[in-house]
Amino acid sequence: MSRPKRTIYPVNGSGGDYVSIPLTVNGAKYVEIVECPPTGGNFTGGNYAPQGINYELPDDSYTAVYGLNPGSTLSFGESDAISNPGHGPGLGFTQRPDVGNPGVNIPGTTYCKVRSATVTATQVECREYD
Numbered sequence: 667m668s669r670p671k672r673t674i675y676p677v678n679g680s681g682g683d684y685v686s687i688p689l690t691v692n693g694a695k696y697v698e699i700v701e702c703p704p705t706g707g708n709f710t711g712g713n714y715a716p717q718g719i720n721y722e723l724p725d726d727s728y729t730a731v732y733g734l735n736p737g738s739t740l741s742f743g744e745s746d747a748i749s750n751p752g753h754g755p756g757l758g759f760t761q762r763p764d765v766g767n768p769g770v771n772i773p774g775t776t777y778c779k780v781r782s783a784t785v786t787a788t789q790v791e792c793r794e795y796d
Contacts, residue, residue: 670698670793670794670795671690671691671793671794671796672791672792672793673690673791673792673794674702674789674790674791674792675687675780675789675790675791675792676787676789677701677719677780677781677782677787677788677789677790678781678782678787679781679782679784679785679786679787679788680720680781680782680783680784680785681785682781682787683781684721684722684728684779684780684781685779685780685781686776686778686779687699687776687777687778687779687780687790687792688760688761688774688775688776688777689757689758689759689760689774689775689776689777689794690760690792690794691760691794691796692756692759692760693756693796694743694756694757694758694794694795694796695743695744695755695756695757695795695796696741696742696743696744696745696757696794696795697741697742697743697757697777697792697793697794697795698739698740698741698792698793699719699721699739699740699741699777699778699780699790699791699792699793700737700738700739700740700790700791700793701716701717701718701719701734701736701737701788701789701790701791702789702790702791703789715786716736716737716788717736717782717783717784717786717788718733718734718735718736718782718783718784719733719734719740719780719781719782719783719788719790720732720733720734720780720781720782720783721733721734721740721778721779721780721781722778722779722780723778724776724778728779733783734783740778742757742777743755743757743795757775757777758774758775759772759774759775760774760775761773761774762774777792
C-alpha cells in the first residue's frame with residue numbers, strides 16, 4: 667500500500683481569493699482533498715467546525731464553481747493507486763525549468779482552486795499517492 671504525501675493548505679473565507687492546490691509529487695496517480703482540522707489528520711478536540719469548500723477546476727479555466735460538503739472528499743485519478751502504487755496514468759508535473767529558455771520555469775499542474783463555503787477561513791489536507 668502506498669503512503670500519501672500529506673500537505674495542509676490554509677483556505678480563505680468566501681470573501682477571499684481562491685487558493686491553488688498544486689501537484690507536488692511528480693507521477694502522482696491519485697489525489698484526495700478534504701477539509702480538515704487546523705493541524706490536519708484526525709480531530710482531537712478543541713473548536714473545529716467544518717465550513718464546506720467551494721472549488722473551481724482547470725477544465726473550464728476556473729469558471730464554474732462546485733460545492734463540497736463538510737466531510738466529503740474531492741478526488742482525482744484512479745483510487746486503485748492506493749493499493750497498487752505505480753500503476754495508472756500520472757496526473758501532471760511539478761514546476762520545472764524550460765530547457766529552451768534559461769531562467770524560465772514551466773508552471774506545474776494545479777488540481778483545483780478552493781475557498782471556504784462560508785466567510786470563515788478553514789484548511790484542507792491534500793493527500794497525493796504515487
